[in-house]
Amino acid sequence: MTSVLVCDDSPLAREALRRAVATVPGVERVTTAANGEEVLRRWGADRSDLILVDVRMPGLGAVETVRRLLSADSGARIIMLTVAEDLDGVALAVAAGARGYLHKDASRAELRSTVTQALADPTWRLAPRRLRSADMGAAPTLTAREIQVLEGMSHGRSNAEIGRELFLSEDTVKTHARRLFKKLGASDRAHAVALGFRWGLVR
Amino acid sequence: MTSVLVCDDSPLAREALRRAVATVPGVERVTTAANGEEVLRRWGADRSDLILVDVRMPGLGAVETVRRLLSADSGARIIMLTVAEDLDGVALAVAAGARGYLHKDASRAELRSTVTQALADPTWRLAPRRLRSADMGAAPTLTAREIQVLEGMSHGRSNAEIGRELFLSEDTVKTHARRLFKKLGASDRAHAVALGFRWGLVR
């Protein structure tokens, strides 16, 4: 029983991927998820043989998702999906333990051959590259809420606006902000946003 | 009577956009079109105050649509809609005369604020710049000083600290800050830093 889990925040892309992966010989089941949290839930319930994860995701980021999947099961086989040239994100995810990546605008044949290969060989890995893997150890771990607040900041929202968006009081947003500042070592929101980008926590 | 015209080839996206734009304060009517030809027809019949056009369209392309709209009425206010990182298309459309662009996966608040801004100010432009077709990056042009100030912000410096670093008064730093906010379309320093990263102006 070979199953694949596909994660992408865009419903259209998700469906297209689901259909494409389903045509790979040997794949019996394809499940989908819209975000990192859902991936972790589904993975906990039913471990697929392969996971495809979009690098750019709201909420729990791709890097964090990869890290948590691997801490749950170090044997998890993960392939990143990327749209454009955000190679930084891919690099970080690969450094975090993903097996490789796929361009979303790769041909269907390309996708199929990569998936086939990854399924056939449990040790399959994209050519190992020299990445900033050393940096990853020090990467601050933000909670989902903290990342949501950080993302709000990166979109120019005030604490009050973020609170309205997340159905929280402004004071609660401030608490999350203070905690994430401390974790990141940021002196203010602008600094926090910059560090978020440098760590690949937001994009 | 404020009206907005939305053009997108995907019915789902079209409806979602229509609903989102309809919630913008001051907008009384939202009409939709599925392609460039229809936009031109509707524009001929009844000129809206603002037009949102998907960059990716079948038949008459977005760039050609923009060009024809502007040749019919040079005051037409057009904002491009883009899905991914097809900056080429956006850049061409902006070069052709579009006022700016919006990521389709931008938050509803972001969309609303951009539309509000564009409706409020007839001269609104995402980044007032002298675009050449070769510009291609479409990145807003910040002056050296503005980039220095933005970099200071990205390192968590206060305006006063940035001033001391650059041998400027705090008030001067504030002036540079205000100007770069306007150029980037940022609402505060955190947003400006985020946009700086997204445009590749800082790292």
Added chain:
DNA sequence: ACGACGGTCACCCGAAAGAGTTACGGGTGA
């Protein structure tokens, strides 16, 4: 069962930020 942590909310307070406005000299392009 205990503590640590995360999520929620509240209050106070001083320090920043940001908006608006004005101003002046220099450079540059139309």
Added chain:
DNA sequence: TCACCCGTAACTCTTTCGGGTGACCGTCGT
């Protein structure tokens, strides 16, 4: 020449931020 932008600076006024502190309630791990 005139208009426009840039760099510099000052002023006021309001909003927002950030730190400190305390509190209550879950959950999770040990």
